[in-house]
Structure formats: C-alpha cells, structure tokens
Amino acid sequence: MSSAPPDSAAAPAAETVPIERTWWERRGGTVTVALSRLALVVVLLAVWEWSAERWFDITFTSKPSAIWTRLIEWHQDGVLWANTWVTLEEIVLGFVLGSAAGALAGFLLASAPRVYRVLDPFVMALYSIPKVALAPLFIVWFGIGTNMKVLLAAATVFFLVFLNTAAGVREVDRGLVDAVRLMGGTKRDIALKVILPSSMTGMLTGLKVAVPYALIGAVIGELVASNRGLGYLINDAAAQFDTAGVFATLVVLSVIAALLNLVVGLFDRWVGRWKPLEART
Amino acid sequence: MSSAPPDSAAAPAAETVPIERTWWERRGGTVTVALSRLALVVVLLAVWEWSAERWFDITFTSKPSAIWTRLIEWHQDGVLWANTWVTLEEIVLGFVLGSAAGALAGFLLASAPRVYRVLDPFVMALYSIPKVALAPLFIVWFGIGTNMKVLLAAATVFFLVFLNTAAGVREVDRGLVDAVRLMGGTKRDIALKVILPSSMTGMLTGLKVAVPYALIGAVIGELVASNRGLGYLINDAAAQFDTAGVFATLVVLSVIAALLNLVVGLFDRWVGRWKPLEART
Amino acid sequence: MSAILRLESLSKQFVKDDLGIVALRDFTLEIEEAGFVTVLGRSGCGKSTMLNLLAGLIPPSSGTVTYRGEPIVRPRPEIGYLTQSDTLMPWRDVRRNIEMPMEIKGVPAPRRRERAAELIERVGLWGFERHYPRELSGGMRRRVSLARMLVGDPETLLLDEPFGALDAQLRTDLQAELLRLWEGSGQTVVFVTHDIEEALLLGDRVVVLGRLGRVVLDRKIDIPRPRAADEMRVDPGFVALHREMTAALAEGARS
Amino acid sequence: MSAILRLESLSKQFVKDDLGIVALRDFTLEIEEAGFVTVLGRSGCGKSTMLNLLAGLIPPSSGTVTYRGEPIVRPRPEIGYLTQSDTLMPWRDVRRNIEMPMEIKGVPAPRRRERAAELIERVGLWGFERHYPRELSGGMRRRVSLARMLVGDPETLLLDEPFGALDAQLRTDLQAELLRLWEGSGQTVVFVTHDIEEALLLGDRVVVLGRLGRVVLDRKIDIPRPRAADEMRVDPGFVALHREMTAALAEGARS
Amino acid sequence: AERGSTAPADVLNVGQISNSVAFFPLFVAEKNGYFKEQGVTLGERPRLGTGAKVAAALKSGSIDLGAGVMTDALNLSGVDQSTRLAANLVDKYYVDIVVSGKPGWPGESEPLDDRIRALRGKKIGITGPGSGTEALVTYLFARVGLRTDTDAELVNLGGVTSAALGALKSGRVDALAFFQPIAQQAEAAGIGRNYISPARGDVPQLSSVAHGVVFTTQATLEEKAEEVAAFQRAVGRAQRLIHEQPAQVEPLLAEYLKGTDPEALAALSEIIREEIPKEIGFARASYDTAVAFHRETGLIDRFPSYEEIVPRDLRIAGP
Ligand SMILES: Nc1ncnc2c1ncn2[C@@H]1O[C@H](COP(=O)(O)OP(=O)(O)OP(=O)(O)O)[C@@H](O)[C@H]1O
Ligand SMILES: Nc1ncnc2c1ncn2[C@@H]1O[C@H](COP(=O)(O)OP(=O)(O)OP(=O)(O)O)[C@@H](O)[C@H]1O
Ligand SMILES: [Mg+2]
C-alpha cells in the first residue's frame, strides 16, 4: 500500500507504520467505562440497601435484597420468563415498526417542506394526547391482544423517530445535494446517497430517545388491559402492595432497555465509523 | 450601504436593489399553509361528524358537534377554565424546568464524553421505567399537589431535551471549536460561542419533541393523583362514559400543544435566521 | 464552431431580507463547442455565480441559459462541474467518493473499481484510497474532487479554481493532464482562475469579468500549443498579453 | 536574532485503524523573532500539520515545540493562525465574525465596532458587514478569516495559503498590506504558499519541504525591499532563485 | 360498531377490573377447574382497571363477560340498553373508609354519624371521579347533611392499592375510600384502620346491596348462551364452596391475595363469607337498594328496571 505505482509522476504515496498497541491501549477505554459503570451499580445498590430501612420507607422503596429474592422466586416458578417474553416481543415489534415508519415518514415529509408545515401541528396535537386517556378507544379499535400493545409502542416510537429524522434531513448540507444533482442523480439517488447517510445522526438520536418509549408504550398497553406481560406483573404486584415485585419488574425492564440501547449504540458506531474519534458516541 | 469608502483600493462593494414584493409574495406562503391547515381541520371534522353515527360507535368516538356542545357547557359553568389553568401552569412550569435542566445537562455531559458514556445506560434505564408504575413513590415523595405534576412533566421533558442536546453538541464542527481556541477562548467561550449556537438545532428538536411529553407528563400526574386539572376532567368524563367530555378535554390539550409548539417554532425561526431559506422550518 | 453554451441577458440577484443582492447584471456570453475558455475576474465579481447558472444549480432571475439550444433548468449529467468549495461526502473514503458518479450511472462494480484506481493514480493519490476526506490535506481533497468530476466523462467541464490549492509542480502536471484529456476530445471547458499565467497557458480564449459580470475583455489567445510555462514567461507576446489582462482586471474593478 | 519558535525532532503520525499515517518525521526547524518565513512544499507534504503543531492545535507524537522557550501545549492567543479551511461561524455575519476575537478578549463594544469596520475596509469588504458567510464568494470568506485573525493583534502569524483563492490584483494589495503591517512591527510570520513567486516576494527566508516534512532547502532571500513583482520577474537573481526553488520542490517529491 | 365475540366456541373471554376480593369466586372456580367441568374454557382474562375499559372491551367483543361493580353495569346500560347482569358476586358494598393510624379519630364505638362528621374538612383518597368509592363518601356525607364538593377534598388516586396506601402513610391524604382488601392491608401494615365498613354492617341501609357483578350484553347471552350458562353454574358452585367449605377456601384466598399479611387474611375470610352470596342470582331488594344508592349519590340518572337488566333465570327471591 505504501509503494507508488511505477509510472506515476505525481505526489508521494501515504507513508504508514503499523501501530503496536497493547491490549490495554486498545481496550482500556472500554474496560474503564465498563468498570466505572459496574462500580456505580454496586455503590448505588449498596447505598439503597443500607439506607432502605434507615431513611426510606421500605414499604414503598423496597430494597435490593428483597428485589433479588423476588426475581429468583419468579425465575423459579417461570412467571418471570413467560411474561418477559411477551413484553419483549411487543417492544421489539413496536420499536421496529414504529422506527421504520417514523424514519420513512421523516425522510419523505422533510423533503416536502410545504406538506410538512401543513401537517406539523396535527402531528403535534395527536402526540399531545395522553394515550392512557384513549385507552377505551384503543380497546374498541384494536382489542386487548398483542396488536394493541405493539401499536401503542409503535405509535410512541414513531413520533420521536419521525421528528428527529425530519430535523436531520433538514440539516443536510445543500452542497452535497447539489453535488449529486450535478452527477445526474435522481431524487432517489439524493435520498439514498446523501440525505440518508447525513441524516443518520438525527435518526439515531431519534432511535435512542425512542428506546425507553417503546418499553413504556408496551407496558402502558399492558396496564390498559393486562392479562400478561411485565405490565401485568407490575399491576398485580402493585395491587397486592408488593413493592419488591414492582421493582423486580422494573429491573427487568431496565435490563431490556439497556440491551436495546446497546443495539442502537452498536448501530450508531457502525454508521459513524467515518467520524473523527472525538465525535463518536 | 452600497457606496464604497473613498480611500478603499479594494474590490467593489455590494450592489443592492430594493425588492418590491407584493403582500402575497411576502406572506403568500404563510397564508397558504394556514389555509391548508384550516381546510384540513374542516375536512377532518366534517368526515368525523358525518361518519360518526354511520361507521363508528359513537359511545367511544363521540362527534364534533357533541364535543363542541360540551366545551360550551364547560365554558359557561367555568369548569373548563379553572381546570385548564391548573394544567397549563403545570405544563409550562414543567416544560421550562425540564428543558432548562435537560439542555444544561446535555451541554455539560456531552462535553465530558467519558462521564457521559458511564452514565448513559443509567439514564436510559431510568427513562425506561413507566412513570405510572412509580406513582406510589411519587405520591410519597412529592405529594399530590402541583409539585408532583410539574416534576413528572419536567422529568419527561428533561430526558428528551437532554439526549437531543447531547447529540447536537457531539456533532459540533471541530474546526469551529479550534478557531475559538486559537483566539484564546476559554472553555466557557467555546461553550457559549460555538457549542451553544451550533447545537441549537439539536436542542430545538429536543424541545419540539418534548412539547407533547410535557402535556402528557402533567396529565399523567393528574391521573395519578388529583382533584383538578384536565387530567381530572378526563378521568371524570371517562368514568361517566362521557366520551364527548373526554374528547373536549383532549381538544383543549391539543390547543395547548399547538400554542406551545408555536412558541418553540418562533424561537426556532429566530435562532435559525442565518440559515438558507430551504433549511428553515 | 457553434455555440454550445449561451447566456443571454442574464441577471441574478440573491434575496436577503428585503434587498436584492445583484451578482450578475445583464450578462451575455457564448461559448463555442470544443473550446477552452478561461475566465478571470476579481473576487466577488460573479464568476462562481455564472458557473452555478451554467450548471443549472440555481435559476437566473431573468434571462436565459441554453445548452445546445435547450434551456438549462436543472443540472445535466453531460456537464461536469468542479465547484469552488469542497463537496466530498465525508462518510465515503477516497475510492468510494470517486466511484459515486459511476454508481449513479449504474456502472458495474468491477469496472467502477478499475476506473477509480486509474483516476486515483492520475491525480497522484495512490495509497490514499481508504482515507476519508477529513484525513486528507487541502490539496488532496481538491484532487479527489477533480477525479470525481472526470470519472463522469462529461462533455462539458466547468472548473472553478481547480488548481488554486495545489503546488506549482502538481499544478503543472495536472494542467498538462487536463490539456491532454481535452485536446481532440471535443470537450468544452470553462475554467475559472485567478492566475493570469494559468489563464493564458490553458485558454483558447480569455474572458475577463468586471463588476457584476460585465465583460471587460474577451480575447482569443493564439499562442501555439504546446505552451511551456518557462519559455512563455520570457516571450514578449506573452508579456504583452499578461499586461493587457492585468489592465483589464484593474479596469473591471473600477467601473 | 533569537529563535522564537523552535520545533525539535518533531514527529506526527495520525492513527487510522491499526496504522499510523506519518505526516512529519523527525522535523527540526527554528524560526527567529521578527522574521518572515515562507514555506513551500508539495501537496500533502505536511505543511498544514506543521502549522497545526506550531499553533498548539494538535499534540506532536514525539519531539517538542516551544515558543520563547516554553513548550506549546495549547493554542496561545499571541499566535494567530489562519487555517487552510474555512472556520467562520455560519451564524454570525461578517462584522460579528470579525469582532469575535475581541469579544473573547473583552474589548468593549464601541471599540470592537470601530476596529471591525477598519479591518472590513482593509480587506475590501465594505458593504458586506451584514452578510452571513454562506452569502459570500470564496475569496470574500477568505478575506473575512484574514481580518478576523488580524483583529486579534497577534505577535506571531501563521498563515496557511491565505491568498490562494484571491485574484491577482487583490492578492497584490493584500500582500502589500501584510508587509506594511509586518515591517517594523516585530511580528513573526510563517507563511505557507504554493506560489514560488509569492514566497520569494514576501519571505526573508524560504523553507522548502519534501516528503514527511524533510527540509529540502532553507535559504535566506536577500532581495532588497520593497520588492515589486513586475520588476522582479525579469531580474536574473530572481529567476535563478525561482529555478532553485523549482528544483528543490522536484527533489522533495522524489525522495 | 357492535362486534361479535372474538373468542371461539366453548371459550369465554372474561375481563375484570382488578384482583379485588369481589372477584374471588371467579378465581376459586378457575382454580378448582369448575369451568372445565361445566364445559367452558376461559380465554383472555384481562385486568382492565376501570369500568369504562371493561365496557369498551365488552362492546368491542374483546371480552364476553365483564366483572366489575354495579356502577359500571348501570353506566353501561345508560349507553347500551342491551346490558344484562350475569352473576352476583358480592352482595355487600365492599368499599371501606380507612383512616390513618394517627389519634384523633372517633373510635369504632362512636355512632356512625359522628364518625362521618369527623371526615369533614379532610382529604379523602378515592379511586377516581364517578367511582363507587366516591359514591360511598357522597352517600355517607349526604346522611349527615354534608356535601363532598364543599365539605371535604376528594383526591383521585387511581385503582392501585400501593399508591393509595402510600398517600395515606405519607400523610398526603387523611382517609381513603377504597375497595377491599385495602382496609385489611392497611391494618396489617400498620398504616391505618378500618373506620367505616358497610360490609361489616356499619351502615345498616347498605346491608344487602348488589355490588360486585358480572355483566354482559344481550347479544352475548344469545350468541353464547351455553357457555354463559356453564360459566354461571361454575361460579355458583364456587360460591357454594366458599360458604360450605371454609377450610378448603382459606388456602385459595391466601393464594389469590398472595403476599397479604396472614392476620389480614384471617379477617378477610370471615368477611368474605358474609359478602359473597350463596347464589349468583339477584334479589329484587338488593337490586333496588343499589339503584337507590346510586340515585342518592347522583352518579347515574337513568336506571333500567329490575326486569330489564336481570335475566329471567337470575331473578331470585330475597333472603
Ligand atoms: N447565497 C448568496 N446570497 C447572497 N449573496 C450571494 C450569495 N452567493 C453569492 N452572493 C454574492 O454574489 C456576488 C458574487 O459571488 P460569486 O461567488 O459569484 O463571486 P466569485 O466571482 O466567484 O468570487 P471569488 O473569486 O471570491 O470566488 C458576491 O457579492 C456575493 O456576496
Ligand atoms: N486527520 C488526519 N488523519 C489522517 N491523516 C492525516 C490527517 N491529517 C493529515 N493527514 C495526512 O498527513 C499528511 C500531511 O497533510 P497536511 O495537511 O499537513 O499536508 P499539506 O502539506 O498541508 O498539503 P496541502 O498543500 O495539500 O494542504 C497527508 O498525507 C495527510 O493525508
Ligand atoms: Mg467563486
């Protein structure tokens, strides 16, 4: 790679040297971050456990050991996995559907600014409606099955991804668009080769913001009509004044959120591999 | 403005001509958009009204005329204004608090990427918890008054503004930051003179996305524990199967959302006045 | 030779608040097919605006731009335009940036790879194929842009200060390369530069623009080709032309 | 004269995946106070990297950079740097861009306004105060950057191809302006250019860089000032120097 | 749009508001396999939280039967005259008023009216506006000439037990009007005490009143006549079991309300036998009391007659 072709009269080729980096130099950053997170978790749990009976009212805050016990119990009698599985399915379906639709809509509408301006207040109005208030309507229209919950999650995700993608699209450098037009690119080329990659950051922010809301959407759906899923578990535990149970479910939710977030994060890194190191997440 | 100073040997000054634009050329775009929106509203309402009894179950969807009647009724006995006022206060306070805190945190944390990476999963986990599930805790900690609702709204808004601002900050052009460093700018100068203006787009997307969630947060708070506010009205109407009442409240909420959105939109235009026309909202 | 590009009583003004900023006023120019026209003019006189209009990137405020008699309303792939500012895709490496026009034309991948390699070598960037634009020096980025434009095999080339950021040696090499490409190919070239010497070295015809695109001078250059810079510099005919251009530029600034 | 800037056995390599891309290797240079050093070198030879190191924008991989004996670890306000690429704030108009260094220094508003107006006039942008960068031509943006740098009254000026995008006339004007500012002010100037003529016209000393920043030539230029371009071009001493530089550049490319 | 049932033949989807004591018979029948025995399978079993949602699910065909309180059934019949009652689950008004453990409240021996007057000016947590919990407070206040909108502050806390207990414990409200078993839970957790309990007999006028009910629509009764009949047989059997075999039922109750304090459970199993009728039918008197109660509290303005809403086979003679 560092040898110039024989007949080139032009400037010198790149001079490169292999970099020897120790394992620590390569992975050190990641490891430090992981360890810091772990430490933080441990500290938080310890403080919680320690202060649980002293400062807080344990009936409402529970404590890590009790939550852990509950998780083990649920794990043993299978309650945990059956319900987690149901909710996970709703979340993933809702997230994928909602973000695909949101990205597409953001993409299309932001390229048609007039239409976007006309529709904007309607979208906002629609999204300002607390979905729980419409629960009866949701039930009437979509029943109480998985569909309704997937739809609730998707609807919430849609909006966030949509607005962020649209903002990303509007920020695209005109110069780059013009460059593709000069190459004879069609609208499709512009969309795929310029707008898509350069609005990625916006879209990814949308995805990241939407992760928690996919969970919330699905769980709210389960609270609206709970027959299974983590929302049902929360509801059930709360009705029995079983705070440890409520928190145990929330822990599972947080883990799901972290996993989804990880997926989005990996995607983000892959998409942003051209960026200078400082600008990467 | 178009006359060069006498002793300048350099290039010619800008040649400008006043542009005579008719009222229509100036305002035409805005007017068209407004009219289109109005037309859309009218069409939607007409279709709704017309189809209400034919296609839908009016018990769950109500119809515009019934909603209008209910609004008038509530207006006359003062129920509407008293409750709207309560909720509006919560929303505005929550929005302002949440977005100020979110923007600040996004700003600070994105400038400290290590810390950001460590905290990121915790923030995500926290946000994935459906706030209704924490209702007991909220009640115990923050009571059932206005505070609790403002806090709920602010918490929701915080996250959205935070993540969007942070994304905006990370996208800042390194070249511009370097330029300020070359001028001897301190961290503060960099933050105020480069990062702040160039992460504005991200922050504004955050604000825009957060508007509906400020409303939802406040209303959820009122659903959790209240005896006044629009959330209470919804609850009351729903319990009495008064769908028109539910929708009347939702209309009020939508109007509030539209107004808040307008404010954010104006701010956006003001901030983005340097952008080429196509890139403005 | 027939005119391939024709600008007729063209005006362009940009809107800023309630003012129109005039960039070109009543501008008329014809460019013959297979000609090499160099354009000189002071900073801000409207050269880039003219090229933007020729390329169909922006619409004129009044007047017409035609290409082979057809009005230009949008960019045409047979016109290649190397803009003054960088428009490389930051997320594509050098090779993929250069391949882009071919991707759009639907050239198959192996052929693309081959052509790209050829052009990378021609602009002296061998070994930098996998670099992203931000990892290149200013001159290198310029060369990538040049390669990207050439890879589209345009019939007409619009070049806005293509060699401004390059060192003398490389500039000479690429000038020679450009002339080699152009000669006998039937391509039409419109070349904007600030360097009078470059204008005289390359052009069949030099157009000097004054304020708001007024044509101060429009002159055939009949120095025989090949023209060698070193010899030319001492040639009295060349020196006279150089003076004439300098004077025209100075006059353009005044009016 | 004592060395104000000293680069000692400096190396810089950029990390790309698992490779180090060498931009400068074992580079040593001293720049005396109040000197005007012009730097020539082929595209990609490391000129901008060198200036970035001098300005303290990037840290060296090894070796030291000192300013008056102190190591440079971050940018210092007494060193002004006009970078090769545009770094105007797109949301500030011309005037406010130029005022920026003064804002940072805490100069009161009326004084800022006055100084900015002065510099706007000096770079020939009278009437464009309220324009945003995207509303300016390439050359105009360059001039705004120059004005912005000058307004900070730096003790040492680093200029990376400042006049590359300007027309001959304006270039001559601004060169004269720069010399006028510099002469007798005690300022130190490091001026990167691609134009041999410009290098000889301006510099006390010319440094020609080869691959990876190897110093191919380092030479005092003792043509008496004021140097007029037109006269110089026919001066045999000048022609000889020009040849020498050309040869040095060619050699730099080979090694 | 009235939709048909979404459940296949032999299957009934049964929704209920929550897991409150009122729906214990359904749990017993399910656990002991009575439904299977009678030839019907229960499909979806959502907990819907509010009467409005139960009604919505019923009308959309998502569920065939809804278990809720009389208020919900009457509300639904206000918008849909084909609403029918399908089983009487609790014949007592199973909402209790719980007050915080702080001293200052009149003791249990004090007359009812005095205890009610002591609520004046207090913050009272209810599940929501228009709910049976609000109705009880309104009813009690009306007894002593007070008005809920001026003489006390009613706070909606939603149907979640822990939120209500949280509010009481942290002093955000002074009293709660909530469904059973909140009083037992509050007492077991030392948060408060059962202050006024119609189910316990504190309010003589409410000694026998249809309250916890299963309701449905005429269409379902016709379309799924056999399944509904099987359902009714199974529930009836469960109710008989509760009355006849308390020992067998206690562990079931513990399972139903798992996590509840044993002390509270013991108290509950007594009460449950009192509350749950021996048969699923509705006596005219207990229906009329319910109507009178709802009329008194102003929650409902249009009432179906006994004949209208109670199917023929569920009309029974008074106790
Ligand atoms: N988008 C715009 N909005 C407002 N004015 C503009 C815009 N683009 C260009 N102008 C103005 O038009 C005039 C001509 O600009 P143009 O870019 O064509 O100059 P140029 O001849 O290419 O100069 P240079 O040699 O410096 O590149 C300038 O006065 C500039 O300020
Ligand atoms: N961020 C970076 N990452 C990787 N390589 C880089 C980076 N910046 C510069 N380089 C490499 O360093 C070398 C020197 O670049 P530099 O910008 O200093 O050249 P230059 O002499 O200024 O060239 P020009 O005259 O074209 O501006 C080039 O090979 C370039 O590819
Ligand atoms: Mg230009």
Ligand SMILES: [Mg+2]
């Ligand atoms: Mg450079």
